[in-house]
Amino acid sequence: MSRPTHLPPPANPALAPVLGAVVYVAALVAAWGGLSLLLDRDVVDYRDAGPLLGPSMALVAIIVTWLVTWWVVRKGHPLRGALIAAVVSYLGMLVVPVIGYTVASAAHFAISPFIVTAALLSPCIVVSTWALVGRSASR
Helix, strand or coil: CCCCCCCCCCCCHHHHHHHHHHHHHHHHHHHHHHHHHHHCCCCCCCHHHCCCHHHHHHHHHHHHHHHHHHHHHHHCCHHHHHHHHHHHHHHHHHHHHHHHCCCCHHHHHHCCHHHHHHHHHHHHHHHHHHHHHCHHHHC
């Protein structure tokens, strides 16, 4: 007697942006850790900035990446979404030290390799998530 074959349920495209954000967090931690070891430099060079400045900057980039990925998966504009993700995550990560530390620190963080890396990882996650989900979810 043969057993009936059960197919797995279809993938939920609403979970793709969440997966993209989780992958972004992992890639960001790995990239910042590698850069920190390679350059022998802390992510936040200012000792008096406190322990929450770096994580709050990363949180802004994570939220931007998640929102733009959600928009791209639903609407299907990967190149526009990649550009938006790169620019908004870069600017968002610069706004956090201006508000949370000093205005003068913005110039230091603007050329930081950590901020640039985070801004370049964001569009990679947006486009790759869109490519994995495919156009079926954007309808």
